[in-house]
Amino acid sequence: MKEIGMYIHIPFCAQKCLYCDFCSFSATEEMISKYIDALIKEMKIYEEKLRKCKIKSIFIGGGTPSIISINKMDKIINGIHSNFNLKEDLEFSIESNPGTLNKEKISYYLNHNINRLSIGLQAWQDFLLKKLGRVHNSKEFVRNYLLAREIGFKNINIDIMFALPNQSINHWQETLRNVVTLKPEHISAYSLKIEEGTVFNQLYKKGELHLPDEEKDRKMYHFTIDYLLENGYKHYEISNFAKEGQECIHNKIYWENEEYIGLGLGAHSYLNKIRYSNTTDLKDYIENIDKKNICVHKEEISIKDEIAETMFLGLRMMKGISIKKFTKKFGISPLKVYSNEICDLKEKGLLQVDDQVIRLTRKGIDLSNHVFVAFLLD
Template identity: 45%
Template sequence: MKPSSLYIHIPFCASKCYYCDFNSYVSTGEVMDRYLDGLEKEMELLSKELPWEPLKTVFFGGGTPTMFDVKQTERMMNILNRFFRLAEGAEISVEANPGTVNLEKLRVLKEGGANRLSFGVQSFHDPILKKLGRLHDSLTVYHSYEKARQAGFSSINLDLMFGLPGQTIPIFEDSLRRIVELQPEHISAYSLKVEEGTPFAIWQERGKLQLPPEEEDLAMYQLLMDTLEAHGYQMYEISNFAKKDHDCRHNQVYWRNEPYLAAGAGAHGYVNDVRYVIQSSVPGYIETCLSGKRPVVEREEIPAEIQREDTMILGLRMIRGVEHARFKERHGVDMHNVFGREIERFVQEGLLTDNAEAVCLTKKALPIANEVFSGFLIS
């Protein structure tokens, strides 16, 4: 399969949030200009060295891609369009933080082909935003969202988090009320995971990070599912909800374990059954790119058995599950020949359904999905 999706990493933020372990840095406009010099060269090399089809999805992630000023934003979009052909109707997503956009910048994104925005809201409760290290407040969310609508964006995602320090069920319920009032086309909602090396991890180790108990975290997840379903959002993945025809097509490439290109410091790609990792250091990345080399620091060929595991574990995140026909087409073998024992066990436990079309998580399994996923690690 030739990839028809591209992820582009923009590793700049106004500040580092206390829970974030993504490859991101606080930097200057001059460094950002140099980064775009490097990205331009990498995109040229990437377009020539790896196979690809006209792109059906592109995702600018970070970091915060909207940290670029208007001129840099225009250049970012021009780089994409110069080196890659886009398929008709391609989905082009850009991550943004509230407070990092203005009308001119949003119009430049739109004119460059972007047609989907994803705002990192996380909470509408200002004291919790401060505890997360976020720079915006709830009022800024409304202002940025309104500007995006004025610029003509008709597909907007808003991110929420739950299980946060200081968060109660009523506080989370209020954030849900506010988000459905805005009526974005897509909502992503994740339970906080304390990642190693973050300030949150250090504070947790020292006993200074007080998180809601597990039963409240589960209650928030149930409240999330019930509330969004009642307001017309279809749950299509364990953390993602969308109105009709607004599922994120790019993320489904990952969940289906399909190939994708990647560029930008710290990005990961997957082409010809090989996963590759781009140099994460921004100065090193720029230097390597400008020397005329792709800044790949790691390549790993994925064995067939691991590919099958990935297809099951990633695919079960989707509510429609892993389709039998797609699995056989992808791996040349029937799903039951590989995972029959595991599927039967989870069906008996009421955690999976297995029908003629697909194997799917049950509602009972959604809060403990990781336990199901781990059961398919058999290689």
């Protein structure tokens, strides 16, 4: 039986962060109820399509899934169990914001087989959290983190961000040190990106956003790698670090170009060589779910596309691309498909290549977007 991942999108937030370009917004309880009813109907649509598949990972993301009440979350959990075949050792993650967590919710998650909690801290300093538009402070984060441990969570991820407005290297180092002291199993450390359509983008265009320069950004990132390695975290993906055996199964599905289904507003799927995405319009999603036409974009993936995607997604992983595995899958070595590109990137010190793997160098990580573009075949 084929094993795939499942992503479930909860688009609701107490307040949209100023840097966020995800499909998220605030809503009334009535609108949230209507959305969840539609989400359950979408699950039923996929029940027959996925009858011969086993779900090996579930990731409930957003938005802020922890904003949802226990009664509403119970509908989602029951819908999952009623409609899909779940693997026994399923990794089941939920994203959360410290400002919307409490003892009852955390206990409910763990008692209903959610075994991985991802908490969005972002920064340790409260003035930076306020600058980002976050609805929590560092004390709330610590309280809920320790509460999750006390209740019994043994797999916790903490999201943090660097290169923030008015963030010094000392601020970032303080964030990292305090997070490591808590000993989470997984840490996601991202550099802030200014995205179109965000409040930060508007401020940036007006010259009102004071960001660290590129040199400071890279110093923060390199400190992150070195410090987390020293403290027992494996750097397994460009922005992700984990204790031994605690790499995120769900995210690796994306990076290893495996199949997954996405449910909910704006969710993306990759199944049977087809990529498709749902509408991002809440009204359309709810109204059209009965017509089964919530998908607004559908694209068949050619072998050429699959080869390119396997390369630039796989190179996000520090282990790199297995030449043997690639050759077995596509019937040709990546060293032949991309002989010129690989030779050029190797000479520039961006790739390390031997007879087994192709991987990014430390310099290649810094210039990863330049590397990835090279593998987009004409």
